[in-house]
Amino acid sequence: MDYFLSEEQQMIVETARDISNEKIIPRRAELDEKNEFPTSILEDMSKADLFGIFVPEEYGGFGGGCFEIVLALEELSRGCVGVATSFAASALGIFPVLIAGSDEMKEKYLPDIATGKKWAAFGLTESNAGSDASGVQTTAVLDGDEWVLNGTKQWITNGGESQIYSIVAITDPTKGARGASLFVVEDGDPGFSYGKKEDKMGIRSSATRELIMKDCRIPKDRLIGRKGTGFITVMKTLDVSRPGIASLGIGLGQAALDEAVVYAKQRVQFGKPIISFQAVQHMLADMAILVEASRAIVYAAARHIDSNPKNMSKASSMCKVFATDAAMKVTTDAVQVLGGYGYMKEYPVEKMMRDAKILQIYEGTNQIQRNVIGQELNKEYA
């Protein structure tokens, strides 16, 4: 279907598609097998200016919004969700600075993000703070001109690979949600180190690590926005970033559908290509419907978010749930269409099915998304 992209948006799609076809697809199986971070591919993306798409023009970017990120991520995830996640996590990590950072802070960090010289990461999750973000135990205490951070972040995408980290820490334990603040911690800051790298089921080329802050001292001006506004910025960040995760579902679903159709046309059983059997055709049709419907809802939500509406949470959550649940179903069915071959590592669909699962879990589980949608409905019909 034609989504009437502008010429610039079409260029973003083509660039991301070239990266996917030329740089990602030839290496994805190897990166998955070796649990290897795709450093050189991210450098290729930097050279192609992809990291600049969501950075305002005054800081050397292209001034795109949520929709432009969605378009890029869809193509990158068609190649590999692990690689695309590394790109998405960098955007997620710098969103707090974009949303709430001071002009000085933007001036300091955004130009290097735009050129891809530096990557970012987002540090919210802890062992006791997942779906319930209010369980954050990392603390930040002002000591003279420095903040002193203590605590451990868990499962941080791009951990150990990025140079810039947005970290959520409690600055006033008596104030609940209003007691949290966001800080920029940089690689190499005193007292900041990395813990173990996780061995994951899917998206194995992305790096998932612990971040350890032990009397980590950072300058006072690393506070993002005002003290106590950490959770508000986190919620705004996630509202804008979720369609990106949803778009990984579109790209992944499309990739699985492509593999399944090509296979079904080639595979001959009972003297005919299996695509001629209605049972297979109907599976492929249902997969195609889900992928296209995902694209439609994600594009619509992203465009809605870019119009800067008062409330974007429901649209953001709806597109994330739909497209990622769809990706899980479509990749599972792709394995089914390929049968025994689909279950083998020689074919890419088994990796796609493993990669799909995380989409229903990270950046807010799909159950939490439904909570958000439910709460919004409750408010709307008040």
Add this chain to the structure above:
Amino acid sequence: MNILVCIKQVPDTKDVRLDPETNTMSREGVESIMNPFDRYAVEEAVRIREELGGTVTALSMGPPQAVAVLKEAISCGADDGVLVSDRAFAGADTWATSYTLSQAARSLGDFDLILCGKQAIDGDTAQVGPGLACQMEIPFVTCVQKVRSITEELILVERMMDDGFDVVQLPLPALLTVVKDINEPRVPSLKGKMKAKKAEIETLSAADIKADEKCIGLAGSPTQVVNVFTPPPRGDRTVFSGTPEEQVSQLVKQLKNYL
């Protein structure tokens, strides 16, 4: 360092067809792309410019639609693109093409280095690069797999051979044709694409480049295509090892099998 990169628009090899009547390539309905080897030449030129400064100019001879590959070269980092295009060039063989490109290069100014792909995937002759160097009266090396070092005066390169490589040093200006091993071309960047979109591609005619009409197009082409066929594969080769005496004895033994 001012670098000229010669590129060609070719039909995508995935669907090449021969016209059985004329034994020439049928270009109708076939997607056109930048000759794949030329992408490596553009990339190498851009890398050298990134290291030493200067300019990269992409040059192509072809019909007006070849502007597309020149824009692609700009999106990959070339500073500008020039098309030599004239009905009088039609039917040019590799010699007439070399002459035409040399006249265009001269009209554009002085270049320290000229880069070409090893060969174009349509004609597969690998003659235009060396032909251009001869017309320009500059030294050349074909099948370069690596530029080891380059200064304003000298370039040191590796020439790919069947069984290893030669190391060749030559004075500049010079011409190199490159193989795919030389680098991994970058994907056209967003900024490059936007620059390419706005770029005006200069088009030069036969008169603009002061071409001698006897040397261009069909009139300037000594080659005639009589037949096009797939050559039989080369036979197996064996490399003998050991002392010279052992190698000779192995060779004699092998030769006796054919007697």
